[in-house]
Amino acid sequence: MKGTVLLVDDEAMIRQSTEQWLKMAQFEVISRDSAEQAMTVLNEDFPGILVTDVKMPGMDGLQLMTQARTMIPELPVILVTGHGDVDMAIHAMRSGAYDFIEKPFVPERLVETIDRACEKRRLMLENLRLQQNIASQSGIDNRIIGISPSIQRLKRDLLKAAVQDTNVIIYGETGCGKELVAQCLHEFSSRGVHNFVPINCSAIPEALIESELFGHEAGAFTGAAKKRIGKFEHANNGTLFLDEIESMPAHLQVKILRALQDGVIERLGCNNQIQVNLRIIAASKADLRTEESFRQDLFYRLNVTSLYLPPLRERQEDIPLLFEHYARKAVTKDSGALRRITDHDIDNMQQYSWPGNVRELKNAAIRYALDGELSVADTLFPKDAGFDAEQPVASSLSLAAQVANFERDVICRTLKQHQGNIKAVMDQLDLPRRTLNQKMVKYDINRNEFL
The missing domain is CATH 3.40.50.300 (P-loop containing nucleotide triphosphate hydrolases)
Structure with a gap:
């Protein structure tokens, strides 16, 4: 099985058809018709993700997400919303939701999103297990991560x-x-x-x-x-x-x-x-x-x-663990708490070829921990190194990753130019409000940083 999905929807036909589709896609599915019933399934050892409709009688999907993430802080939650709830869903993503799917949805897109969320959950659980081993053992897992x-x-x-x-x-x-x-x-x-x-x-x-x-x-x-x-x-x-x-x-x-x-x-x-x-x-x-x-x-x-x-390029699932390990070790009282490493950051890490392997990764993680303004992509080739930092990264990243980096950089520079004025950014980039919001969520861009 690809992973475990807790599916919550009060509409029986939608719930049953979605459950069948997910089972055909090799997911283990636990379905419930209410948020209250779903809470009886969730506990600290729950290995899967939560997919929930937003509009439900009694406790709604947003309240379920809040309670679930209070119990399991790193739980990926996918919200299923009607067309008119998109602004609310974007706000929910800023509050910690993994993603949202609009009704009526294409089943393949739902499966793709759930697949990514389950993989993220698996890496989180492996990371947690590894951290517990490191804390409780002085053996090989403490030395080779x-x-x-x-x-x-x-x-x-x-x-x-x-x-x-x-x-x-x-x-x-x-x-x-x-x-x-x-x-x-x-x-x-x-x-x-x-x-x-x-x-x-x-x-x-x-x-x-x-x-x-x-x-x-x-x-x-x-x-x-x-x-x-x-x-x-x-x-x-x-x-x-x-x-x-x-x-x-x-x-x-x-x-x-x-x-x-x-x-x-x-x-x-x-x-x-x-x-x-x-x-x-x-x-x-x-x-x-x-x-x-x-x-x-x-x-x-x-x-x-x-x-x-x-080499690192042959064990991509280890890259985020190693990066976070060395970044946490580099954190000092002056540098403050380690910033959250986003999904976009992880994509950049895993797309990069790391020709210097762990030695290069360690140096990049230290730069990231000590300089609060650097993104992960910036740490790969420092901009003060005396050459064009974008060219080496481009040679190692896929086209999709390069386009994503370019998009994120353009939005950040425009936000900085207009001091966080969303209307001005929309006009300059010729983007609808909804598209701009979705891209800011996707690239983990916080408008408040540019005000």
Whole structure:
């Protein structure tokens, strides 16, 4: 089933035909003929959405919405209205209704709206479940945030690999969080009480990387004034994380292979062998099986277990959770409470390709939390970056998303120009009042901000 719908309408024929249509569309339907009866169904654990007629005897749809959302604040409510009730419905949307449908309605449009609302409700419940897990646990859900199937699979594979105490290769694009996964592998293993030692193989000059890995004695080379313990020795009994291992020079690959095979290293300038017992976790953007510059014997020594960390564009349902998580962490007393992230914001997030992955998302979320005037779209490419901010966004968004962003920007600029005067905005944009109201609701534009 796509989701659960509580359908409320006092007209039996309309209620029954709508119920049949929704069941054919794979929704679970609970139908009631009055708001009072519907309230007996609703509770804090209700997993679905509410679709209600507005005009009903006794408690009407608006009163039902108010009481329902008092009990379940995030409950999506879709109002079914007559033609003359549109202004009232728009006002209700500003009070928290998800959407409204005018009678007589096209069944396909109702199904489409309900489908979106059920998906939103599902994400809300998953978000709530995740937040409860984070609050009550100190386990993997507290470290790796996500509800997508690929991330759930990664968590399961990670926990299995952590207890096996074998070498691991983590594959993933830049900014996906490979070091975080490596830290989790270390923390949930028997080596967690010892050192986790990360090193970025591409960030250290080739002339120094051997000394960084294996250490050196005083006087081993020019500038070596005193003995230095290398990363291998420092990670003894713990975990050594070799990030971007595909950039490791060929001559060092041989030494690492020997250290893994024999369990011994030698500092530069010293002939004494030092026993080491450690776990290697490597990370790579490239497939090491086909990387010509990477030794295959070292690959097979490392590739006992491999994990794949998907980019954000392959797990879109995680994007709003991660954005809100990092934005909430960035909120300070001076910046005030975090602004509500709207459906339009979520659409922008999920349409964007996030080439920088979680690293880029984290920075965008921090900008959004600290600057109360920035929209989510603005955070993707700051306008003071010295280039046209709209062009990169356009290359990553669908045509519908670009048109929506353009429409929202035009309305906001016109409202600002006329200081919130709706009549002046209608005249300049040549829009009827109802159309302008609907677009302002759709794009979560508050006129009061422009007065």
